[in-house]
Amino acid sequence: MGTVLQYLDQEPFRFLLSVGAILFLVLNLAAVFTMAERKTSAYIQLRYGPNRVGPRGLLQPAADVFKLFSKENLSPSRADLWIFLGAPIAMFIPAALVWLVVPFAPNAVIADLNVAIVFFIAVTSIGALGLIMAGYGSRSTFSLLGAMRGAAQMISYEVPLILSLLGVIMLSGSLSLVDVVNAQGGGFWHWYFLPQLPMFIVFYIAGIAEARRVPFDLPEGESEIVGGFMVEYSGMTWGLIQAAEFASMGLISAITATLFLGGWQPPIEALDFGNFNWIWFGLKTALLVFTFQWIRWSLPRLRMDQLMDFGWKILVPICLIWLFVTAGLMLLFPSVF
Amino acid sequence: MLSEERSKDIETDALSAPAAGRLANPDVRDEFGLETLDMSMGPQHPAMHGLLRLILELDGETVVRCDPVMGYLHRSKEKISENRMYPAVIPITDRIDYMNNMAMEYGYCLAVESLMDVEIPPRADAIRALMNEFSRIMSHIPSIGFLLLELGAFTPILYAFRERERIQTIMEAVTGARMMFHYIRIGGVKADLPEGMPEEMWKYIEGLEERLEPDFVDLIAGNEIFVARTRGVGKMTQEKAVEMGLTGVPLRCTGVEFDVRKHYPYGWYKNLDFDVVTDEAGDVEASYRCRIGEVKQSIRMIKQILENLPEGEVMGDTGRRIRPDEGDGFGRVESARGEYAVHIVSDGTDTPYRVHYRTPCTVNMQLLQEIVPGHYLPDIMPIMGLIDPVSGAWDK
Numbered sequence: 001m002g003t004v005l006q007y008l009d010q011e012p013f014r015f016l017l018s019v020g021a022i023l024f025l026v027l028n029l030a031a032v033f034t035m036a037e038r039k040t041s042a043y044i045q046l047r048y049g050p051n052r053v054g055p056r057g058l059l060q061p062a063a064d065v066f067k068l069f070s071k072e073n074l075s076p077s078r079a080d081l082w083i084f085l086g087a088p089i090a091m092f093i094p095a096a097l098v099w100l101v102v103p104f105a106p107n108a109v110i111a112d113l114n115v116a117i118v119f120f121i122a123v124t125s126i127g128a129l130g131l132i133m134a135g136y137g138s139r140s141t142f143s144l145l146g147a148m149r150g151a152a153q154m155i156s157y158e159v160p161l162i163l164s165l166l167g168v169i170m171l172s173g174s175l176s177l178v179d180v181v182n183a184q185g186g187g188f189w190h191w192y193f194l195p196q197l198p199m200f201i202v203f204y205i206a207g208i209a210e211a212r213r214v215p216f217d218l219p220e221g222e223s224e225i226v227g228g229f230m231v232e233y234s235g236m237t238w239g240l241i242q243a244a245e246f247a248s249m250g251l252i253s254a255i256t257a258t259l260f261l262g263g264w265q266p267p268i269e270a271l272d273f274g275n276f277n278w279i280w281f282g283l284k285t286a287l288l289v290f291t292f293q294w295i296r297w298s299l300p301r302l303r304m305d306q307l308m309d310f311g312w313k314i315l316v317p318i319c320l321i322w323l324f325v326t327a328g329l330m331l332l333f334p335s336v337f
Numbered sequence: 338m339l340s341e342e343r344s345k346d347i348e349t350d351a352l353s354a355p356a357a358g359r360l361a362n363p364d365v366r367d368e369f370g371l372e373t374l375d376m377s378m379g380p381q382h383p384a385m386h387g388l389l390r391l392i393l394e395l396d397g398e399t400v401v402r403c404d405p406v407m408g409y410l411h412r413s414k415e416k417i418s419e420n421r422m423y424p425a426v427i428p429i430t431d432r433i434d435y436m437n438n439m440a441m442e443y444g445y446c447l448a449v450e451s452l453m454d455v456e457i458p459p460r461a462d463a464i465r466a467l468m469n470e471f472s473r474i475m476s477h478i479p480s481i482g483f484l485l486l487e488l489g490a491f492t493p494i495l496y497a498f499r500e501r502e503r504i505q506t507i508m509e510a511v512t513g514a515r516m517m518f519h520y521i522r523i524g525g526v527k528a529d530l531p532e533g534m535p536e537e538m539w540k541y542i543e544g545l546e547e548r549l550e551p552d553f554v555d556l557i558a559g560n561e562i563f564v565a566r567t568r569g570v571g572k573m574t575q576e577k578a579v580e581m582g583l584t585g586v587p588l589r590c591t592g593v594e595f596d597v598r599k600h601y602p603y604g605w606y607k608n609l610d611f612d613v614v615t616d617e618a619g620d621v622e623a624s625y626r627c628r629i630g631e632v633k634q635s636i637r638m639i640k641q642i643l644e645n646l647p648e649g650e651v652m653g654d655t656g657r658r659i660r661p662d663e664g665d666g667f668g669r670v671e672s673a674r675g676e677y678a679v680h681i682v683s684d685g686t687d688t689p690y691r692v693h694y695r696t697p698c699t700v701n702m703q704l705l706q707e708i709v710p711g712h713y714l715p716d717i718m719p720i721m722g723l724i725d726p727v728s729g730a731w732d733k
């Protein structure tokens with residue numbers, strides 16, 4: 001047994017195992033989130049939700065995936081096939097890749113990069129590329145409009161997303177997510193959401209926009225541009241886009257939990273479960289995902305001009321002001337921080 | 338893969354006439370030297386209230402031109418009506434405005450009765466008004482849900498359909514059908530209310546009164562995004578609204594007080610005490626407020642009717658065979674969408690010579706062409722919610 005573990009800790013086995021684990025996690029996450037989404041929406045809307053397939057409807061995601069696999073992948077005859085078929089992959093891979101740097105528990109992180117936060121920003125930006133590819137490659141007016149909206153939205157909201165991270169980086173003095181989590185140890189009053197409350201809210205809002213969820217789902221806008229950039233997709237290509245969307249929703253929640261809610265740190269020291277602290281990480285992420293869905297099913301959609309106004313005129317100034325406040329406080333009271 | 342030639346063919350075919358025209362005349366450009374984008378929205382589109390096609394010309398997200406194309410749900414209602422005996426036309430009118438069927442039946446029956454010498458018993462009149470108001474609530478509340486659905490909020494539509502469902506249960510008990518009632522007949526109504534029904538209606542109406550504020554006002558009206566998306570959108574002046582011949586909520590939300598029930602009262606409405614709900618703003622938000630106000634007025638009317646429901650017969654004496662006199666018959670009612678009028682030309686036989694249905698949707702639809710240009714693309718959906726047309730009613 002010991003020898004097997006020894007082998008598993010060495011390259012290339014470690015690499016293969018990590019990739020397998022991440023793919024397993026992300027693909028299952030998509031299934032779990034679909035189910036959670038449908039149940040949450042049902043209870044908000046006075047319905048029961050899926051309750052026929054399997055015990056209490058729990059096998060519904062499996063049935064959905066089976067249906068998607070059995071459907072034909074249609075592509076428009078005028079579509080640019082390489083771009084059209086490459087887009088779902090270009091959207092899915094970045095959403096799955098960032099999970100590499102997320103610390104799940106004290107010793108459970110696949111790659112402890114010293115620039116993990118930069119890695120997160122850089123890789124999530126690639127998702128916008130996939131969106132533009134999808135919209136442009138399908139050669140449809142609706143998807144073109146969706147892609148235009150998506151590009152504008154994701155680039156604009158990257159700015160508050162990055163700015164709101166800076167406070168955490170300044171407080172922890174590190175770009176590594178493991179260090180950020182370690183710096184928040186010792187009870188929930190050490191978590192960064194307290195000193196960085198405005199930044200926490202801005203990061204979460206910008207994260208919703210980055211994950212293209214209501215009220216920022218303009219690239220999709222199913223009541224105006226009927227699905228936007230993904231209007232021409234069907235079968236598993238569509239499924240992959242959906243999986244990417246759910247993965248990025250989970251990712252934004254996980255990163256928010258890591259940066260502002262102490263990652264796997266327990267709320268009070270007495271509840272420290274050692275290596276089982278992933279339970280805390282999971283709970284925080286699940287709570288944030290639920291908030292995502294709660295917002296999704298309660299609010300109408302913004303309009304493009306209102307979206308831009310909100311991003312540039314409200315979120316960015318809040319970030320800049322709080323950045324100066326944080327920096328000033330750190331200069332004035334160096335002993336506290 | 339398609340051959341080069343074939344795909345080229347498809348490309349040229351796909352261009353609409355204006356786009357093809359612009360290719361021939363490439364000088365049509367805006368100040369940045371950019372062309373506009375042509376877009377065909379519908380007829381198969383989730384926000385088009387049925388089957389409507391909009392030919393849009395877009396400058397970025399701004400709509401430059403909007404041409405509605407109707408006729409995708411044309412079912413020759415008027416022609417079919419010419420070939421049926423008078424009572425057999427009623428089920429056809431049911432299918433004109435399928436969200437508010439009762440008013441459609443009522444208008445037709447009023448038109449036929451204007452050609453006949455028949456006395457409607459008071460109980461029948463009261464029941465007609467009662468069912469009409471239920472039908473109005475059944476149409477207005479989902480309209481609010483649809484407006485929110487088109488703004489991207491999915492939840493209100495299910496709350497709205499819960500109410501519609503409950504009214505449908507009542508309607509089913511009274512008329513035997515959930516949607517296509519065929520309840521109002523020439524000379525009266527099909528049958529009296531079942532035993533215990535007035536009490537059940539009263540119970541429901543009181544429940545609705547309680548639920549209306551929390552479910553459809555508190556959750557919606559104060560929402561910042563809802564206000565941002567609807568205030569000032571689709572704004573029109575009173576003059577414009579009158580000039581375009583609008584009726585119903587689109588007219589009343591600009592402040593014009595016109596309601597057929599009040600100004601040309603028919604049937605039991607003469608005995609009822611109610612207000613005409615108007616609003617000053619003339620935008621989408623105002624139309625939403627108007628609809629809520631009208632539901633409240635309907636509740637008030639239903640209570641009045643139930644309080645003094647006259648006793649007696651529900652069917653007047655129309656004779657064994659319905660054969661109106663020669664001449665022109667006319668009936669107008671206030672449907673949930675505006676003034677609905679029926680004009681019948683009778684030649685003295687037992688089928689109408691000609692029937693014309695004046696549906697409010699056809700007329701109100703003109704708004705799109707006038708008001709949409711200058712708005713953003715996503716504003717089309719709330720403007721559709723303001724007009725709240727029904728496909729079956731504008732195409733007939």
